[in-house]
Amino acid sequence: MSRSIIWFRNNLRLHDNAALANACRHDQALGLYCFDPGLFRETAYGFLKTGALRLHFILEALENLQEELGKLNIPLKVVIAKPEIVIPELCDRWSIDGVYAQKEHTYEELQVEKLLTEALPDKTQLHFTEGITLFNPEKLPFDLDKMPRVFTDVRKMLEKYGEIPDIVDQPGAREAWPGNEELEQWPGWEAFGLEAETPDERTAFPWRGDEKAALERLESYLWESRRIEKYKFTRNGLVGADYSSKFSPWLSIGALSPRMIYHEVKRYEQEVKKNISTYWLIFELIWRDFFRLVAMQHGSKIFMAEGIRQKPVEWSFDPEVFEKWRTGNTGDDFVDANMKELQLTGFMSNRGRQNVASYLAHDLKQDWRAGAAWFENRLIDYDVTSNWGNWMYVAGVGNDPRDRKFNTQWQAEKYDKNRQYRKLWLD
Ligand SMILES: Cc1cc2nc3c(=O)[nH]c(=O)nc-3n(C[C@H](O)[C@H](O)[C@H](O)COP(=O)(O)OP(=O)(O)OC[C@H]3O[C@@H](n4cnc5c(N)ncnc54)[C@H](O)[C@@H]3O)c2cc1C
Numbered sequence: 001m002s003r004s005i006i007w008f009r010n011n012l013r014l015h016d017n018a019a020l021a022n023a024c025r026h027d028q029a030l031g032l033y034c035f036d037p038g039l040f041r042e043t044a045y046g047f048l049k050t051g052a053l054r055l056h057f058i059l060e061a062l063e064n065l066q067e068e069l070g071k072l073n074i075p076l077k078v079v080i081a082k083p084e085i086v087i088p089e090l091c092d093r094w095s096i097d098g099v100y101a102q103k104e105h106t107y108e109e110l111q112v113e114k115l116l117t118e119a120l121p122d123k124t125q126l127h128f129t130e131g132i133t134l135f136n137p138e139k140l141p142f143d144l145d146k147m148p149r150v151f152t153d154v155r156k157m158l159e160k161y162g163e164i165p166d167i168v169d170q171p172g173a174r175e176a177w178p179g180n181e182e183l184e185q186w187p188g189w190e191a192f193g194l195e196a197e198t199p200d201e202r203t204a205f206p207w208r209g210d211e212k213a214a215l216e217r218l219e220s221y222l223w224e225s226r227r228i229e230k231y232k233f234t235r236n237g238l239v240g241a242d243y244s245s246k247f248s249p250w251l252s253i254g255a256l257s258p259r260m261i262y263h264e265v266k267r268y269e270q271e272v273k274k275n276i277s278t279y280w281l282i283f284e285l286i287w288r289d290f291f292r293l294v295a296m297q298h299g300s301k302i303f304m305a306e307g308i309r310q311k312p313v314e315w316s317f318d319p320e321v322f323e324k325w326r327t328g329n330t331g332d333d334f335v336d337a338n339m340k341e342l343q344l345t346g347f348m349s350n351r352g353r354q355n356v357a358s359y360l361a362h363d364l365k366q367d368w369r370a371g372a373a374w375f376e377n378r379l380i381d382y383d384v385t386s387n388w389g390n391w392m393y394v395a396g397v398g399n400d401p402r403d404r405k406f407n408t409q410w411q412a413e414k415y416d417k418n419r420q421y422r423k424l425w426l427d
Contacts, residue, residue, distance in 0.1 A: 002026040003094055006074070007087060007101040008033045009109075011131055011254035012061040013211040014068050016167045018129040023100035024072070024171035030181060031069050031076040032090065033062055034083045038108070040192055043377075045322070045370045051377040052197035053346035057209035061255045062186075064210030072173045075182035080191055084115035091124045094179070102254070103128040105137075105292060106384045107300045133289045134258040134282075135162040137296065144297050149399050154293065155286050164262055200344035202424060204239070205246050205380065214250035218261060221245050222268045231277040235284075236351050238421040244349070245281060248381035251288070258285050291389030294399065302388045305369060307397025315367035325360050326374055328425075334412035335359045337425035346380035351415055354394060358406035361395040368395035 004026035011017055012033075023029050039050045066076040079086055087099060099120065104110065117126055130137055140147075141161030148154055189196045199205070207213040222228050227242050237243025250256035262282060269278050298308045305315055324330050328339035338352035348356070353375075360371040372391040376382050392398030394406075416422055 002097045003028045004098045006031050011102040016257035018168045019100040019102050021168050021171050027175045029074045029174045033078045035080045043373045052194045057380040060209035073176050077181040078186045080187050084119050088119040098125045100127050102131045105296045134285050139163045203345035205347045211255045214256035232280040252381045252383040291385040295385040307392040309397045311397050317367045334408050337422045340425040355406050355408050357394040362405040
């Protein structure tokens with residue numbers, strides 16, 4: 001009789017989940033998700049690191065995950081606790097042989113991995129598998145230390161020589177778990193110290209945060225509506241659910257696997273149509289990988305004022321100026337509309353993000369890290385490397401040496417000519 005724990009992190013799914021599949025080599029398995037209390041601490045800017053909309057989204061994913069795991073006889077335990085404390089306790093209590101988790105790559109997550117490794121009982125083996133990225137970061141066609149700075153160079157090498165793993169099969173049911181974790185209450189809103197919020201009904205992301213909804217959206221964006229065929233020409237839109245794929249919130253918590261998207265797009269290209277738009281969706285997923293690799297290459301520099309360029313810039317932080325930006329009261333209607341959308345829904349288009357980030361860093365000359373921290377609080381698709389990487393990039397301390405200042409009123413005129421977007425959020 002052998003037992004395992006699947007420590008769920010940003011892989012809240014059953015499909016293409018290597019950690020889950022490996023854990024299911026044992027006779028009995030227990031699922032565990034930890035809300036690290038550190039996620040709810042106050043930032044240096046006076047708001048919490050994680051906001052209620054993102055929490056709401058994760059809880060939806062966990063509910064669905066619990067239901068699906070239940071069909072495999074795997075209970076899901078959800079706690080507010082540090083993994084490095086709770087996992088060793090569970091290992092002792094249940095005499096666990098192996099703990100399985102998806103590998104993370106950034107500072108706080110690596111710290112937790114280190115502490116957990118030290119705290120586990122001798123008997124228990126800890127296994128990490130890669131699963132966040134499209135390409136396998138363990139088999140890169142270049143030396144990570146020498147990875148080129150510029151996206152295009154990296155993309156070309158990945159496209160030519162990179163390896164995208166096949167989808168991992170979903171495991172079968174385990175023997176019943178001996179405990180009664182499935183009966184335990186999950187922490188309620190009070191336990192997180194947050195007031196519950198639900199997204200505004202004007203949201204561009206009208207779906208639940210779970211794997212089921214993610215797979216349905218993948219199906220509908222490709223096979224039913226065939227919107228993917230026009231993606232390259234609609235992706236700069238601002239209003240509605242369909243101008244872009246909206247995969248990012250599910251990708252960020254791993255309710256959807258990027259490799260699943262890739263293999264579905266390839267199948268679509270073979271069976272229905274291949275064009276510049278089908279290619280472009282994968283192209284954008286490579287941007288996502290790129291920022292992850294940048295973080296792996298540069299470590300915690302991605303969180304520093306001078307970024308990975310180590311460019312000394314005197315950023316200021318004026319709480320009043322920042323507050324106006326944060327709450328959508330700058331007087332620039334395009335920026336304000338986007339900030340209201342973010343505040344009320346936890347989502348904002350890529351076009352909007354570029355503009356508001358540029359406005360904060362280049363027009364208001366405020367510390368870009370405060371903006372990145374606010375995005376971290378609000379975005380339901382918050383992803384540590386996509387967020388901090390894009391912010392660095394726009395602030396001019398990232399990979400691109402060019403000036404990334406956006407003329408927000410010119411952008412509004414081009415992308416919101418009839419003011420439909422601004423009316424939606426400001427009227
Ligand atoms: C300042 C700033 C902060 C951002 N913060 C985040 C974040 O926290 N989480 C996040 O997922 N994305 C972030 N992005 C990237 C991008 O805005 C979102 O991925 C995109 O808007 C999500 O919508 P979508 O899924 O419909 O994208 P689509 O246009 O349909 O793109 C498909 C997928 O490609 C990836 N992608 C697209 N553009 C980018 C990009 N610029 N960088 C990295 N990946 C990309 C995403 O995974 C996305 O789901 C940020 C961009 C900026 C400028």
